Amino acid sequence: MSxxxxxxxxxxxxxxxxxxxxxxxQRFLAGKxxxxxxxxLRLRNGLYVQRYAPMLRVAIPYGILSSQQLRMLAHIARKYDRDYGHFSTRQNIQYNWPKLEEVPDILAELATVQMHAIQTSGNCIRNITADHFGGVARDEIVDSFVxxxxxxxxxxxxxxxxxxxxxFKIAVNGASVDRAATHVHDIGLHAVRDDKGEIGFRVVIGGGLGRTPIVGPVVREFLPWxxxxxxxxxxxxxxxxxxxxxxxxxxxxxILVKETGLEKFRAEVEAEWxxxxxxxxxxIAEEVRRVEARFTKPAYATLPENDTALAEKLAVDTAFRNWHQRNVFPHKVPGYAAVTLSLKKSGIPPGDATSAQMDAVADLADRYSFGELRVSHEQNLVLADVRQSDLAAVWEEAKKLGFATPNIGLLTNIICCPGGDFCSLANAKSIPVALAIQERFDNLDYLHDIGELDLNISGCINACGHHHVGHIGILGVDKNSEEWYQIQVGGNQGETKQGEIRPGVAFPGASLGKVIGPSFARAEVPDVIEDLITCYLERRDSEAERFIDVVHRIGVEPFKKAVYGKPDSKSPRRSRQLATA
Amino acid sequence: MANLIRNRRVEADSWLRLELGAGPNETAGALPPVPADGDVIVPLALWQARRDALAARSGKTGVWLDSKDGPESIAGDLARLPLIAINFPSIADGRGLSTARLLRERHGYTGEIRAIGTVIKDLLLGMHRCGFDAFLLRDDQDPADALLAFDELADAYQASAVETQPLFRRRLAGAR
Known part of the structure; x- marks a missing residue:
């Protein structure tokens, strides 16, 4: 169902x-x-006026798209913009160069494919976000899309x-792993089942990032649906x-929850409720069934649990195996898999796609995934229903498109806001930092050796790049009109540890990173990241212990020392000879 | 200029709105003098100070609430008030929307609820759904154009002050 x-x-x-x-x-243009x-009013329709031009944010409700809708997004990029779009951390798409007076025409075109920009900005309830593996994940408890x-x-x-x-941002997660960052939303809902199998929600209120990052508290353990x-x-x-x-x-x-106090806030909500x-x-059950019935349902074939040709190719093709290991996610239907198309290729701003790429992905979705795809909050695209026997073909096609970088969950799968290149709020650029880090860690063997690592970059304190919940977070700051970058470690968006989620059981929640010390100039950032990685590699017990696990085990101090404690820290850092490795 | 919309018609306005400390020789926050006759809308503080005297006037008396004043501030007096006005200090302050819904849906108020302050075309439909039935348009608004706002969006998913059932229940009732 999708x-x-x-x-x-x-x-x-x-x-x-x-x-x-x-x-x-028209009234605005006429001076009325x-x-x-x-x-x-325009913000309520997703139209910002940015640093150089307006920016239009189009809603992709809970990240689901049909191939027809994606082709429309490509068409809009071609006709009204500079031939590309940017997939954001809120599972939406943003156009950076539309003309204000043409936006009504863009919206009219979007409406023909059941799309809109309603409430994608402004002080209102925003697009609902969800687990990008909803409906297909094996650990799913409740299908969250309904x-x-x-x-x-x-x-x-x-x-x-x-x-x-x-x-006001609401996120819904229906699996035992939180892939929707529900603890850093205004309201996070965990769809769960009680002892009798009845669906309900654990309600988290008051999480968020920005200048006051807070891991949201549970306000209600179980709310019947x-x-x-x-x-x-x-x-x-x-x-x-x-x-x-x-x-x-x-x-x-x-802030309301914090200043009121959790108990009092809860009492106020319960009294109103x-x-x-x-x-x-x-x-009522009729309404839930009605909505359910309006969702498309993939016509899955009956297939063996594991495809033998796939197993054979995995055994002999290392590059394919690397990609499969990182970018292919297990599916609850036998013989199927979910594929992440990485929009994080070195040299391309994270989350950007051209109209030609969008059209090509739409074709892939038609051929291999029932004509549908998803946008993840990590700014990648997902083909959620691919036959295992088609994986090799999808890989070949994704390679041609530049979407097969096997880096999902790895350091170069960077979450990054548009930053000072586009955004008028930004204190510093973020895209060039992401590109420099991707370039430094371009060696795939090394990348895979480092293992799972979320690196998130925000160009200002508003934290659109979710830097607080990156295992390594980078925040652009302004000091005397110069761009500087503050580094933090130890954040976690809460998705990476498997846990059981049901009433009364603690959820393996998100954690916020800690700043390691004074900021750095942009050119120094890749070196600092490398110092952090070196420190991690020297101290991990085994490959199974991830960067975030090591930070949680030994604390931030050793990482601080690795970055700041060098005998001659003023001299240019010695760069590890990756290229020749 | 007629700039009052009431029940989706442009009407003449018989009500005089009084403000705290508005007289030429008055200090800020001072209670204003009240004319002996005619319909007046008085600030909440004035009502709270002199409600019995006000209710005994020959003209009608209504009360206006600022955005920070919830329905609790007036809940005990609803039967005596033919009109409650709610001020919108800016386009962005939506507290008055909750106040109006609570007056209608929780306190059962059936008198006029009038929007005053930043009352522009773009807010009318939402205000209407929250229970406002009168709208004192800001001076720069074109009343004829503003009237079109009520029909801009024909459907509402939610239950509200003017639609007791959410769309999903109305759909179901229609299908039966």
């Missing part, structure tokens, strides 16, 4: 929104709507919650009424 197909009402909502936004744009008041869609509909143009103190919307409505109402509006840096719900519970917004 792609939700609109009914006529869903379609009318999107079509009428295009007309409404066109009217707003001030710049100041047009701003929050619930994502129910929340999407409830949150679309919610009249009461369209002018919140600050933006019928009460999902009334509980969300209660939480949002408490936030809308009492969230701070005097200081935008203290306006997220995490008590008055909404069992009211009209209480979900």
């Amino acid at each position: 792609l939700y197909i609109y009914d006529e009402i869903d379609q009318r909502v999107v079509d009428q929104r295009v007309a409404q936004y066109r009217d707003q744009t 709507l001030s710049e100041e008041e047009f701003r929050p 619930w994502c869609e129910i929340i999407r509909q409830w949150s679309t143009f919610h009249p009461e919650f369209n002018w919140l103190p600050r933006k 019928q009460h999902l919307l009334t509980y969300l409505e209660a939480a949002l109402r408490v936030y809308n009424r009492y969230g701070r509006r005097d200081n935008m840096y203290k306006a997220r719900i995490k 008590a008055l909404l519970k069992d009211g009209p917004n209480t979900l």
Whole structure:
């Protein structure tokens, strides 16, 4: 189950929104709507005015796309932009060069394939994000997409919650491993089952990154599914009424939870919920079935659990084996696998894809994965339903496209925001740092030897690149108008350890990184990363002990020493001779 | 200029809105004098200080709440109030939307709920769904154009002050 197909009402909502936004744009261009008041209105439709041009963020609800939709995204890149798009950490796509006056036309084209830019920015409920392996992962407890869609509909143009103190992000995860970073969202929902097999949600409220990173606390251990919307409505109402509006840096719900205190906040939400519970917004089984029935369902063939030709190729082809090890994910249906197409090739800004690449991936999806694909919050594309017997062919095709870099989970699978090259908020550039690190660690054998490592880069404290939860996090800072980079280690987005998730059992949660010391100039960053890696390699027990495990075992001090404690730290760092290795 | 929309029609406005400390010789926050006749909308502080005297006037008396004032501040007086106005200090402050819904849905208020302050075309539909039935448009707004806002989005997924059932229940009822 994966792609939700609109009914006529869903379609009318999107079509009428295009007309409404066109009217707003025309009034702005005619001088009837001030710049100041047009701003929050255009933001509610994903249009920022960036450093050099507007930026349009198009919603990809919970990261699912059809090949037809991806071709439309390619078409928009070609027709209205500079022939490429940027897949973001919120499973959306961003165009960096559209013309403000053409945005209504772009939206009209998107509406023809059931897409939109509704609430992709602004202080409202944003796109719902989810596990990019939803519906196919073997550790899945509950298919999260049905619930994502129910929340999407409830949150679309919610009249009461369209002018919140600050933006509001909801993530849903339905597996025993958290692949949706639910603990760093305003609300994180873990779909679980109770002892009787009934579906419900563990509700985490008040996590977040940005300048006050917080791992969100569990506010409710088990919320039966019928009460999902009334509980969300209660939480949002408490936030809308009492969230701070005097200081935008203290306006997220995490600050309300922190300043109110968890127990009191929980009591306030529960008190409001008590008055909404069992009211009209209480979900009913018919509605869940109706939404379920509107999702596409891949027509899986009956296949053997393991493909023998695949096993033979894996035995003899090292390059293929490397790719399979890193970029292929086990599937719950026998004979199938999920393939991650890496958008993290050395020399390309992380998450970027050209229109030609998008068209080619759409073709791959048609030929090998039931015409559907997904965007991961790690800014890659996923073909979720590939036959094992097709993996070798998909690998060959992905190589031609430059999407077969076998680096998923490895150091060069960098999460990176657009940074100072595009974003007007950024203190520093982030893409050149990512490119320099990818170049330094270009040797695949070395990369695989280092093993699993999340490296995340943000160009400013707003943390769009999720630097707090990278095993290594890099933050661009501004000192006297110069770009500097602060390094932290020990963060974890909470997905990498297998754990059991059910009511009353602690979740293997996210952790936040610690800053190792003073900042560095951009040119020094690859050397610093190399020092950290060397320190890790010298101290790990075995290959099974990952970078993050070593940091958690021995602490940050040895890493600090490795970076700052050299006898002559002012001299240029000795670079490891990777190229000749 | 007529800039009041009430029940989706442009109407003349009979109400005079009073503000704290608005007189020429008054200090900030001082309670304003109240005219003997005519319909007035008084600030919450004035209502709280002199509610019995105000209720005894020959003209009608309504109260306006600022965005920070929740429905609790007025809940005990609803039966005496034909009108409650809620101020929107800026486009971004959505607290008044919760206040209106709570007045309608929790406290059962059936009098007029009027939006005042930053009341522009782009906010009307959402305000309407939260229970506002009167809108004092900001001076720069074109009332005829603003009226179009109510029909911009025909469907709403949610239950609200004007639609007691969410779409999923209405769909089901229609299918039966």
